[in-house]
Structures are given as C-alpha cells and as structure tokens.
Amino acid sequence: METSTVTIVVIIAIVAAAAAAFLSTLITTKTLKRRREQMLKEAENEGEMIKKEKILQAKERFIQLKAEHDKLVNERNNKLSQAEQRIKQQEAGLQKKEEQLARATEETQNAKRKFELQSEAIEKRREEFDKLQKEQIQRLEQVSNMTSEEAKNILIDMMKSEAQSEATTYINDIIDDAKMTANKEAKRIVINTIQRVATETAIENSVTVFNIDSDEVKGRIIGREGRNIRALEAATGVEIVVDDTPEAIILSAFDPVRREIARLALHQLVTDGRIHPARIEEVVAKVRKQIEEEIVEVGKRTAIDLGIHALHPELIRLIGKMKYRSSYGQNLLQHSREVANLCGVMAAELGLNPKLARRAGLLHDIGKVPDDEPELPHAIIGMKFAEKYKEKPEICNAIGAHHDEVEMTSLIAPIVQVCDAISGARPGARREVVESYIKRLKEMEELALSYPGVLKTYAIQAGRELRVIVGSEKLSDAEADILSHDIAKKIQDEMTYPGQVKITVIRETRSISYAK
Numbered sequence: 001m002e003t004s005t006v007t008i009v010v011i012i013a014i015v016a017a018a019a020a021a022f023l024s025t026l027i028t029t030k031t032l033k034r035r036r037e038q039m040l041k042e043a044e045n046e047g048e049m050i051k052k053e054k055i056l057q058a059k060e061r062f063i064q065l066k067a068e069h070d071k072l073v074n075e076r077n078n079k080l081s082q083a084e085q086r087i088k089q090q091e092a093g094l095q096k097k098e099e100q101l102a103r104a105t106e107e108t109q110n111a112k113r114k115f116e117l118q119s120e121a122i123e124k125r126r127e128e129f130d131k132l133q134k135e136q137i138q139r140l141e142q143v144s145n146m147t148s149e150e151a152k153n154i155l156i157d158m159m160k161s162e163a164q165s166e167a168t169t170y171i172n173d174i175i176d177d178a179k180m181t182a183n184k185e186a187k188r189i190v191i192n193t194i195q196r197v198a199t200e201t202a203i204e205n206s207v208t209v210f211n212i213d214s215d216e217v218k219g220r221i222i223g224r225e226g227r228n229i230r231a232l233e234a235a236t237g238v239e240i241v242v243d244d245t246p247e248a249i250i251l252s253a254f255d256p257v258r259r260e261i262a263r264l265a266l267h268q269l270v271t272d273g274r275i276h277p278a279r280i281e282e283v284v285a286k287v288r289k290q291i292e293e294e295i296v297e298v299g300k301r302t303a304i305d306l307g308i309h310a311l312h313p314e315l316i317r318l319i320g321k322m323k324y325r326s327s328y329g330q331n332l333l334q335h336s337r338e339v340a341n342l343c344g345v346m347a348a349e350l351g352l353n354p355k356l357a358r359r360a361g362l363l364h365d366i367g368k369v370p371d372d373e374p375e376l377p378h379a380i381i382g383m384k385f386a387e388k389y390k391e392k393p394e395i396c397n398a399i400g401a402h403h404d405e406v407e408m409t410s411l412i413a414p415i416v417q418v419c420d421a422i423s424g425a426r427p428g429a430r431r432e433v434v435e436s437y438i439k440r441l442k443e444m445e446e447l448a449l450s451y452p453g454v455l456k457t458y459a460i461q462a463g464r465e466l467r468v469i470v471g472s473e474k475l476s477d478a479e480a481d482i483l484s485h486d487i488a489k490k491i492q493d494e495m496t497y498p499g500q501v502k503i504t505v506i507r508e509t510r511s512i513s514y515a516k
Helices: 002-144 148-180 182-195 216-222 224-236 256-272 277-305 313-324 332-349 354-363 378-388 393-401 412-425 434-449 477-494
Strands: 207-211 239-241 248-252 454-460 465-470 502-507
Touching: 148 477, 207 256, 216 224, 216 256, 224 239, 224 256, 224 277, 248 256, 256 277, 256 313, 277 313, 277 332, 313 332, 313 354, 313 378, 332 354, 332 412, 354 393, 354 412, 378 393, 393 412, 434 454, 434 465, 434 477, 465 477, 477 502
Parallel strands: 465 502
Antiparallel strands: 207 248, 239 248, 454 465
C-alpha cells in the first residue's frame, strides 16, 4: 500500500513538472512570437525609411547630374557657336586673300609683259653699244698704234701700283680699326682672365740640399769604406755629394722624384739612427711607395679642385707626377692648374664649355712626364696618352695642337694655346737659359737683315721689340709699312718666343750741312 502511494505521488510530481514545463514553453513561444513580430515591424519601418532616403538621394544625384549635363551641353554649344564664327571669319579672310591673289597675279603678268618689252629694248641697245664700242676701239688702235691687249696690259700695271698703295693704306686703316674694337675686347677678356688667376713661381733645380745637425752624421752616411753611400746611390739613382760644406749634404739628379725619394729616405735614416745597406734598401722602398701614393693623391686632389671628373687612373698619376717637374723655372703642375683655370674663364667669356676647356688645359702638358723618354714632341706624346685613355677628340686635338704640331680642329685648341702662352709669358713665370735667349735675339736680328733695304736691326725690350732701320732712298713709306708686316709674319711663322714681338720700321731722311 505504501509503495503504490509513493508511486502515485511520483507520477503526480512528474505530471506536474511536465505541465509546468509545457506552460513555460508555451509562454516562451508566445513571447518570442511577439518579439519577432515587433522586430519585423521595426525592420519594415527601417526599410521604408532607408528606401525613402535612398530615393531622395537618387533624386538629388539625378538633379545634380542633370545640372552638370546641362552645363556641359551649354559649354559645347558655346564652343560650337564660337568655332562657327571663327570659321566664318576665316572664310571671309580667305575670300579676301583670294581676291588679293587674283589682283596680284594680274599685276605680275602685266609687270612680266613690261619686263619682257624692256628686256628686248635693252638687248637692242646693248647690241648697238657693242657695235659702237668696237668701232671706237678700232679708231683708238689706229690713232695710238697699239692693240687693245697692249693698252690693257699698260692699264693693268698702272692699276696694280695704285691698288697696292691704296691696299696698304686700307690695311693700316683696318688694323687701326681692329685695334680699337676687336683688340680692345680681346684685351678685356684676357685681362679679366689673368686677374682671376694667380699662382706661385717655382725655380727649377737639379740639386737638393739636405741639412744635418752636425758633421758627425756625414761619416755615418758614408759608412765603412763608403758602403752606405754606395747603397743609397744605387737604391735611389741620385748622386750624393758629401764635401766640406758645413752641416749640409747635396743630392744631385735631374729627376726631381728621385731627389725627393733620396731626401725623405735620408731624413728617416738619420732620424732613426740605423744606417746600413739592408736598412737603406728597406727605407728607400718604403719611401718610394709613399711618393707613388702621394703622386696619385695629388692628381686626385688637383682634379677635384678643378671640377674635373672621370679621369683615367693613369692620367691622374701623370698629373700628380707633374708636381715634381718644372720647365724654365715654372712648376709644371702649377702651370697646368693655371692654364686650366685660364681656359675655363676664357671659355665661359666666349660662350663655350668651361669644363671641357679646363680638362684640356690641365692635360695639355702630360707629355712632359712620361715614364720613358720617347723621341717625340711632348704635345704629340700627350695627345697619344689622351687618345689611349679615351679622352674626347676635342681634348686630344687641343693637347696635340697647343704648339702647332697638328692642325687645330676645335675652338678649345686655340684657347689652350693662348692660355699656355699667357701662363708662360707673364712676368716672373719663367726664366730662360742665357744661351738660348741670346741665340733667339740673334736669329731675330738676322731674319730682319735678310730683307732688301734694311741697314741695321736691334732687338730690344728683352726680345719683345725689334727696331729695323731702313734706307730712305731705298724704300718708300708705303713699302716700309709692307716690310714691317712681312717681317712680323715671318717671325711668327719661323720662330718660337714667349708673348709677342713688336716690329718697328724706322725710315728717316737727314739733311746735313755745316756752317763755316
């Protein structure tokens, strides 16, 4: 009985729980249904609002596009109307031009007819003139007993003498006018160029004096039985003179690079104190390497200072080597830098490429520092170096032509030649060997004496002026002018000299009488 009661209670509890769950589910379902319906309504309302907004935006966009379209259509219509007006104006202009062309054609035809008529009349008159001229020539030949060819030759000879005199006068007038205009402008360019460039002047020596603290060092440099000094001379190729000169040793060699290597090697040996043949060879080799590196560094620094790029390494080495070479007392590297700056300034004044001119000016004397000694002029050697290392043809020609060894083919070549002369001919730049200087003056005087009518010649102003004395009874004033021009031309073609030479021809008449 108790078991059935418990069972019934359990069943009733289960049924009650199921009923409660069903009621809860039913309530939840109704709630969800209401929420769904509410969300649907809200979504529909939002959709309607979005739909209305989109429709409004579409209407506004349509109105905007329509306004832009109308604006474009109006602009196109305006352009079309303007184009139509221009075409109408052009048509009217063309019509006027056609009318003018027709009138001009008609006038040209009329003028052509008139010209033909005039040509016929002129031809008839020419025939009549030729006939009359022949008759007159025949009469003149009969009267003068000369043919027309003989009279013509006499007239030509007379005209030649008159023309020569007038040509001399005309040439002098042209020269004076050129001096007032072209020479003035050229002097301005050259003076401005020179004023903007200045370099120091070095003196060319074949010896270097090495100073020492005391004469005791001389014995150590000579070494036992002279082995140290012989080793040093063999390693450097320099003659070392140790004499009674106090506290000084003389290094003698024509190659300045060798002298510099010997000087630096001696300085290191004396400072270190260890002087023996093995040490000498070691130090000389080390110093030679340092000098080679310094040569390359000097070449690079020079190219950078002048704004010159993309040079071949071998050309850079030759530029650096110019530091140890001089010509007529003028340091070659300083001279080349000066010429490069002068070329750049002058090329800029003349409207040419200043970089190209500076490059040619710097390289114009590289033929003076070859590693070997070929039997060729330095200008030709330099030109071959430039061609070998792929320099431009204008630069190669400027290098080869700066002493007229080859023909000039570019405008850079005469600029390099002029700037080389400016750098070498300025006061204090160079010093000349006395023998060659005297020989040049004698050659100049003898050249002028070779002309007929010249009595005496004097080279003055250190060879920059040549005074020529001529006989007054042998030459006239006009012939004296021609003589000065001929002498100047011959000196220019046959001689080499710095700067320019002024030719002064003196012709005078002296009347002498004595009072007794």
